[in-house]
Amino acid sequence: MTIDERKAAFIETGNRLRTLSTEQLQEWQFRIKSENPWFTPENVQQALQGIVFMLEREQLNQWLEHYSFPTLSPKKIGVVMAGNIPAVGFHDLMCVLLSGHILLAKLSSQDTFLIKAIASILLEVEPRFTNSIQFVERLTEADATIATGSDNSARYFHYYFGKKPNIIRQNRTSCAILTGEETTDELLALGHDITDYFGLGCRNVAKLYVPEGYNFTTFLESIESLNSIIHHHKYANNYDYQKAVFLVNQIPHFDNGFLLLTPNDALTSPMAVVYYESYTEKEQLKEKIQANHEKLQCIVSKNSWYPGSYSFGQTQCPGPADYADGVDTMAFLLNLS
Numbered sequence: 430m431t432i433d434e435r436k437a438a439f440i441e442t443g444n445r446l447r448t449l450s451t452e453q454l455q456e457w458q459f460r461i462k463s464e465n466p467w468f469t470p471e472n473v474q475q476a477l478q479g480i481v482f483m484l485e486r487e488q489l490n491q492w493l494e495h496y497s498f499p500t501l502s503p504k505k506i507g508v509v510m511a512g513n514i515p516a517v518g519f520h521d522l523m524c525v526l527l528s529g530h531i532l533l534a535k536l537s538s539q540d541t542f543l544i545k546a547i548a549s550i551l552l553e554v555e556p557r558f559t560n561s562i563q564f565v566e567r568l569t570e571a572d573a574t575i576a577t578g579s580d581n582s583a584r585y586f587h588y589y590f591g592k593k594p595n596i597i598r599q600n601r602t603s604c605a606i607l608t609g610e611e612t613t614d615e616l617l618a619l620g621h622d623i624t625d626y627f628g629l630g631c632r633n634v635a636k637l638y639v640p641e642g643y644n645f646t647t648f649l650e651s652i653e654s655l656n657s658i659i660h661h662h663k664y665a666n667n668y669d670y671q672k673a674v675f676l677v678n679q680i681p682h683f684d685n686g687f688l689l690l691t692p693n694d695a696l697t698s699p700m701a702v703v704y705y706e707s708y709t710e711k712e713q714l715k716e717k718i719q720a721n722h723e724k725l726q727c728i729v730s731k732n733s734w735y736p737g738s739y740s741f742g743q744t745q746c747p748g749p750a751d752y753a754d755g756v757d758t759m760a761f762l763l764n765l766s
Contacts, residue, residue, distance in 0.1 A: 438555035443484025476515035507571030512537025528762035603727035618742025620652030659687035668701035
């Protein structure tokens with residue numbers, strides 16, 4: 430297949446995902462939630478909307494026009510997929526197949542159904558992909574590897590896959606910079622950056638940088654409409670546990686009934702908790718953020734004033750060129766010889 434034929438297949442797959450019947454979507458949501466209780470119907474729908482957005486013709490054209498697609502000898506690309514967000518491994522699947530290589534996908538036990546369901550639609554659209562999509566338990570036949578996991582699993586990945594070309598991703602998180610000039614709508618959008626997918630993704634904001642003396646009242650009031658998250662029993666258990674820890678240990682914190690904010694210099698916070706840190710000078714703050722660059726997936730600021738940052742509410746709307754860990758997956762695949 431040519432790159433235009435492969436691209437057309439993904440565009441049509443996006444069209445079919447956009448027009449899924451209510452009955453089929455509900456069936457998918459039921460089966461997915463049975464497999465993983467974190468994958469609620471709302472989260473599945475949001476993840477699918479994100480995939481549909483990436484597969485829009487304009488999005489794919491703008492992304493792929495920056496690459497040349499030579500005729501290459503297809504390699505077997507092993508992909509170890511994460512399972513923290515529904516179908517989070519789809520972008521790697523798309524990159525491998527668009528580049529002309531063969532996908533060997535090792536699925537997370539927490540996310541098996543949705544990736545396979547999307548792949549089945551892609552195969553209906555373009556049966557010539559049949560021999561290019563393989564779901565496997567072991568990656569012994571892979572010529573190159575893309576693996577996503579924790580810092581601990583990354584050491585394992587380096588040990589087993591380090592002798593072949595690879596992209597190995599580790600823990601990352603995201604932060605937001607507040608100035609005190611944000612509107613209530615912007616703060617609500619930031620609330621989504623924090624709480625969407627229960628905060629389980631690397632694109633979820635887990636740390637706030639706030640000006641010295643920042644008053645959190647407006648922020649907490651602005652995100653009050655997101656309080657339904659506390660009705661998810663697993664999230665509520667995490668919230669209750671963290672709140673108990675704070676109370677027993679007399680740790681200073683703010684509490685709005687579903688989210689806890691506490692001062693902490695660390696970047697990554699537990700579920701239902703957001704860390705915050707005060708700053709006085711923006712230049713000093715930039716130095717601190719730049720020092721942590723390799724641990725940050727997204728930085729959020731009002732109207733993206735901070736260089737390379739997203740506007741509030743945009744972290745969970747990545748385009749196809751928004752690569753995990755900032756590593757150009759497509760360039761890696763096209764340069765394999």
